[in-house]
Amino acid sequence: MKQIVEIVPARPGWYARWRLTAETTRCYPVTLWALLEESDGTGREVIGVDCAGQWPGAEDDGTDGEFVRYLFQPPEAGPPDDAESTAEPQRMGTRPVPTP
Numbered sequence: 001m002k003q004i005v006e007i008v009p010a011r012p013g014w015y016a017r018w019r020l021t022a023e024t025t026r027c028y029p030v031t032l033w034a035l036l037e038e039s040d041g042t043g044r045e046v047i048g049v050d051c052a053g054q055w056p057g058a059e060d061d062g063t064d065g066e067f068v069r070y071l072f073q074p075p076e077a078g079p080p081d082d083a084e085s086t087a088e089p090q091r092m093g094t095r096p097v098p099t100p
Contacts, residue, residue, distance in 0.1 A: 005044070006035040012075045015083065016050040018065035025068060027083045028052050052084070 014030040028050035037044045048070055049055045056067035073080055 001039050002036045002043075003039055004034050005037045008033050010048060013072050014048065015071050015073065015080055016048055016054065016056075017068040017071055017080075017082070018054070019068050020065050025082045026065070027071070027080045028054065029079075029083075030070065 009032055010030040012029075015027040016030050017025050017027045019025050030048035031051050032049050034047050034049065034055075035044060036047060047055050047057065054065075071080065
């Protein structure tokens with residue numbers, strides 16, 4: 001079982017890209033990075049959690065997408081072409097993100 005060792009906020013410009021269909025991808029801004037470690041102290045990895053609450057390896061994140069990669073695009077260059085464009089990001093599956 002993995003445990004969280006450290007959490008840090010992500011700097012602006014980091015995105016998680018997800019494949020929705022064979023031809024369609026969508027990027028969401030990464031909001032935080034988490035350092036995970038196996039319970040025996042081995043096998044460390046860093047994962048990013050995006051603004052829709054999705055992360056690679058989540059058992060049930062409600063997505064129908066496949067994680068592709070993280071990418072960095074300087075904020076002054078604007079978001080990637082496939083960035084989520086709505087003010088309220090939605091999960092990629094059929095379940096919407098709850099709004100307060």
